[in-house]
Amino acid sequence: MSARLSEVDRQAFRQGLRDYSPTLMAIFSWGLVTGIAMSKSVLTLPQALGMSIAVYAGSSQLAVLPLFAAKLPIWTILLTAAMVNTRFVIFSAGLAPHFSYLPLWRRLLLGYFNGDIIYLLFQKKSFPTGFQPGKEAYFWGMAVASWTSWQVSSVIGILLASLFPDNWGLELAGTLVLLPLMVSAIVTRSTAVAVGIAGVVSLLAFDLPYRLALPLAVITAIVAGSITDSIVERADLRRIRQRAGDSR
Incomplete structure (x- = not known):
């Protein structure tokens, strides 16, 4: 082979x-x-x-x-x-x-x-x-x-x-x-927010039946990461526009 x-x-x-x-x-x-x-x-x-x-x-x-x-x-x-x-x-x-x-x-x-x-x-x-x-x-x-x-x-x-x-x-x-491998994967603000939110949700939902804590943590992490990415992108766009306005 x-x-x-x-x-x-x-x-x-x-x-x-x-x-x-x-x-x-x-x-x-x-x-x-x-x-x-x-x-x-x-x-x-x-x-x-x-x-x-x-x-x-x-x-x-x-x-x-x-x-x-x-x-x-x-x-x-x-x-x-x-x-x-x-x-x-x-x-x-x-x-x-x-x-x-x-x-x-x-x-x-x-x-x-x-x-x-x-x-x-x-x-x-x-x-x-x-x-x-x-x-x-x-x-x-x-x-x-x-x-x-x-x-x-x-x-x-x-x-x-x-x-x-x-x-x-x-x-x-x-x-x-x-743990060290997981921590090394946190390289952006959105990832850090997603990990933090997932940890909190998994702890709060730990006692739910059918292991629902895990999918809930995954879903909330995705939502939190996406929202954070959107906020960061908008902030970056505002800074770019502000710099362009100052350069004029």
Whole structure:
């Protein structure tokens, strides 16, 4: 497969691997936590392994495990998973201009392998939209690193759950490792406002059913960021007009 790729694609693939590598510890930790949680839930071993491979979405997997244990209706479980994964609609919309030229099956494949950190790092590269040599290969470099790390750690957690004490705090460790990357993404005023609003909303709505706090935080963050962008643009326009008037 590597021999079929151009030199540009090979370099981009390796760059994707390198750019994603600082997050591997956090992804491994989250995968381990999710695997342990699935193993200690009502799922059988084949069900847990199947869920890890087919779903590949740690937040929604952790969200629905208590619902399985409570034997709630399937629509409740599906609704909760959908609410948790609402953010992927935003991610898909963000990637669409970059890969719209690809056939449907390849776009669906990209959607399966996409994730929070992959999307963040991809957007930080500021690729032009449309086809560009190496762009898809860069995405796949990150995707392969993420998927492999997640599945390996998740399977380890599923098979060896009894060896990991609950007081190790692996979930917190994974979150702490990701924080510097998240903070580094706050580079504009609108992003800072969106993050702040999302944090407040998620805390206020934490106890809502079906994990509604997450989609509410996403929606309010988008609205807050858009409003802030509009305000900043208007302020910049006023300053430009004022300078033009002063120069006269």
